[in-house]
Amino acid sequence: MAEATAPAGPVGTEQLRRTNTALVLRSLRFDGPATRSELARRTGLAKATVGVIVSGLDAVGVVSEGVLDEPVGRGRPGRPVALRDDALVGLGLELNVDYLSLVLLDLTGEVRRHEHRPRSTSDGAADLLALVRSVMSEYAAARVVGAMVAVPGLVRGDDVTVAWAPNLAVDGAALVAALAAELGCPVTITNDANAAAYAESRHGAAVGIEHAVYLTGTVGIGAGVVVDGRPLRGAAGFAGEVGHMPIGDSTAPCGCGRRGCWEASIGLRAMLARVGLPELDTPLSSAEAVARHADEPAVAAGLDAVGRDLGRGLATIAHLLNPAVVVLGGYFVPLGERLLAPAREALAARLPAEVGYPELRLSGLGIEAAATGAAELALDGVFLGEVPLA
CATH class of the missing domain: 3.30.420.40 (ATPase, nucleotide binding domain)
Incomplete structure (x- = not known):
């Protein structure tokens, strides 16, 4: 269960009530339904406090209480509390x-x-x-x-x-x-x-991973970093803007107005230019069309080049952040191993084996990550x- 953050100083009654209520809600979300007694054990709150919180949440339609099929031990059966999915x-x-x-x-x-x-x-x-x-x-x-x-x-x-x-x-x-x-x-x-990185840590390919990076695969290229289950934003909120690192073709024009950005070598439009195929209505449909032609020599050669540039950039990210997993989303997903195989080779060539290589995984959430x-x-x-x- 996610733990509450300790207050920085004294808090009022209303803030304490909200803090304790949030503790109960997190327990229900991340640990599942439980009786009031079980919630008290999970959260460390007094059973009476949990009772007041649950009653209040029930009154506003946020939780519901059922009845167990059979009693557990002596006395009346416990009533499991669960979050409602319609409120x-x-x-x-x-x-x-x-x-x-x-x-x-x-x-x-x-x-x-x-x-x-x-x-x-x-x-x-x-x-x-x-x-x-x-x-x-x-x-x-x-x-x-x-x-x-x-x-x-x-x-x-x-x-x-x-x-x-x-x-x-x-x-x-x-x-x-x-x-x-x-x-x-x-x-x-x-x-x-x-x-997207946060979504993958909760629902997708990075569940249970404490240090992960998500790489977008759309017209632009960006990275989301998750550390201990939370997004890393940086001092001004700008962490992860890897698409404009100077990696890849130093002469390739980028949408930012400069040349030689990583995005200009591995972004969706850069990939399409390298394989010689047109852009369709969404990144996924474009990549799916490329995948259907992936055995053609010119397309295969273009994908190999994109994959190598992808791996070179990932090596830089791995040196800086040392993630356990890198999740690739967007247009990378339909192309799968066509890009990941050359990317792994380039990554291994630029990262010491003693450091260890991050595992490359494809997004489980698709374009809606x-x-x-x-x-x-x-x-x-x-x-x-x-x-x-x-």
Whole structure:
């Protein structure tokens, strides 16, 4: 179970109540349903305190209590407490260069709805708002406690300002204001790779891994870093912008205006240029088309070159961060071993065997990884006692 963070100083009665309530909610989420007595043992709270918390959560529809089939020992059977899956939800969204994603996640961690679609206009905010309206009209009964938008760019520590997104024009403040007015809940923005890394640590290929890196595979290339189960953001929120490291073809023009960026050698459009095939409506459909031609000599040679440049960059990341696992998402997934085999060779050639090589894994969440992580992060306030539940 995730542990509570100790308060920095004295706290008031209301804050203490929220902290203890969050402790119970985290236990139910990460350790599963339990009786009140079991919750008291798990959390270290007094049974009477747990009873008051559970009653309050039951009253606002956040938990439900059942009855065991048979008594355990003497006395009445315990009543297992469980999170309800229809009361509170977190909304995760992704706005990318050529597609949108949406994931609706309930308190139990189950995905209630997921969808991704190509961008239909040049106005990303309008496209995203239209997607939200079409989906959320079906979930009027659920309370959205928070929404988060993942974007391929640098997001400042205020979780609103998009400081730099070389492949995407987006006004963070205007986007947040429009979505907050539509949803009636707090809305924030995060980096897409950070969100995807968090999702993989909770739901995907990095579950149970304390030190992992997620590498996006879209038009842009970014990395999300998870340390001890939490995203590593850096001093200004800019950690993980690996796509603009000077690795690969030093003459290749990048969307940022410079030459020689890693993204200019292994990003989606760089990969398509190397194999000589056109871009389709989403990164996945483009990569799936490439996979169908992967045995053709020119395509195979192009993929080998991309894979080698991928491995060279991963060697740099491994030297800096020493992750146990690197998860590759987006367009990397349909191409699988066509890229991973040459990447492993290049990685091994540049990393001392004594250091050990990170295991390369393909994302288990597909193109919706960033939106899934954004939904998890949108729910974090509930499990940290920051969101009033009444």
